[in-house]
Amino acid sequence: MGTGIFITGTDTAVGKTLVACGLAALFKESGLSVGIMKPAETGCIEKDGELFPEDAVRLKNVAGSDDPLENICPYRLVDPLAPSVAAERAGVKIDIARIRRIYDEIASRNDITIVEGAGGLLVPLLPHYTYADLAKLLKLPVIIVAANRLGAINHLSLTLESAAARGLRVAGYVWNNLERQPSLAAETNPDALRFLTAVPCMGEIPYVESFERHALAKLFAERLGGALDGLLKRR
Numbered sequence: 001m002g003t004g005i006f007i008t009g010t011d012t013a014v015g016k017t018l019v020a021c022g023l024a025a026l027f028k029e030s031g032l033s034v035g036i037m038k039p040a041e042t043g044c045i046e047k048d049g050e051l052f053p054e055d056a057v058r059l060k061n062v063a064g065s066d067d068p069l070e071n072i073c074p075y076r077l078v079d080p081l082a083p084s085v086a087a088e089r090a091g092v093k094i095d096i097a098r099i100r101r102i103y104d105e106i107a108s109r110n111d112i113t114i115v116e117g118a119g120g121l122l123v124p125l126l127p128h129y130t131y132a133d134l135a136k137l138l139k140l141p142v143i144i145v146a147a148n149r150l151g152a153i154n155h156l157s158l159t160l161e162s163a164a165a166r167g168l169r170v171a172g173y174v175w176n177n178l179e180r181q182p183s184l185a186a187e188t189n190p191d192a193l194r195f196l197t198a199v200p201c202m203g204e205i206p207y208v209e210s211f212e213r214h215a216l217a218k219l220f221a222e223r224l225g226g227a228l229d230g231l232l233k234r235r
């Protein structure tokens with residue numbers, strides 16, 4: 001059984017998929033086999049009569065995973081809503097035991113398996129079951145992707161507090177810069193956070209120009225390399 005990590009974020013559209021792809025690229029180019037899972041993807045658009053999970057496909061390509069998309073992303077939903085709500089509206093029952101079985105199977109065949117959530121940590125998969133519960137069930141350390149912008153000090157602090165309250169192990173957080181030109185908030189957030197938490201900052205990802213595997217692997221090695229040694233050594 002390889003290591004697994006769970007990628008969550010301070011919000012939706014903060015760069016979880018980008019960071020998951022960067023990590024997958026780096027691990028892959030380091031010679032590791034990389035498993036990928038996006039247990040539920042919402043806001044899927046129909047293509048050739050099937051719901052297309054964009055995040056899962058990007059992850060699969062970067063990781064070079066041969067696993068069928070049905071396993072990488074077992075729940076694909078149309079409405080761009082929290083999975084529990086989108087599933088209810090589509091008449092789909094999300095089966096957590098099934099997600100766990102698939103995760104265990106993928107993780108058993110790979111050195112490292114990266115699981116991407118949807119939205120933030122407390123987004124529900126079932127009406128009373130959140131991604132925090134799933135990370136706990138799968139015994140995954142969590143990496144929090146924080147959009148580096150005004151408001152992030154609060155969003156990241158809340159996410160860290162919530163993870164701690166639920167007994168999750170947080171490997172660290174990653175600042176992600178979604179704007180080419182960093183704002184004053186983006187320049188000052190990292191220092192401000194250091195006073196508020198003992199959880200390590202794993203690094204900062206700048207605005208990315210290329211999403212190609214090799215470019216991502218190089219960037220992530222430079223920016224997060226040191227912070228990942230611990231994760232990889234635990235294998």
Ligand SMILES: Nc1ncnc2c1ncn2[C@@H]1O[C@H](COP(=O)(O)OP(=O)(O)OP(=O)(O)O)[C@@H](O)[C@H]1O
Nearest residue numbers: 009012013014015016017018119177178206207208
């Ligand atoms: N560092 C970055 N540089 C440039 N563009 C970025 C960066 N991070 C994210 N983006 C872009 O911002 C958008 C949102 O990023 P991403 O899809 O990774 O977010 P997410 O947190 O995975 O969203 P979701 O909640 O939908 O899964 C994407 O178009 C992505 O390409």
Ligand SMILES: [Mg+2]
Nearest residue numbers: 016017055116
């Ligand atoms: Mg995503």
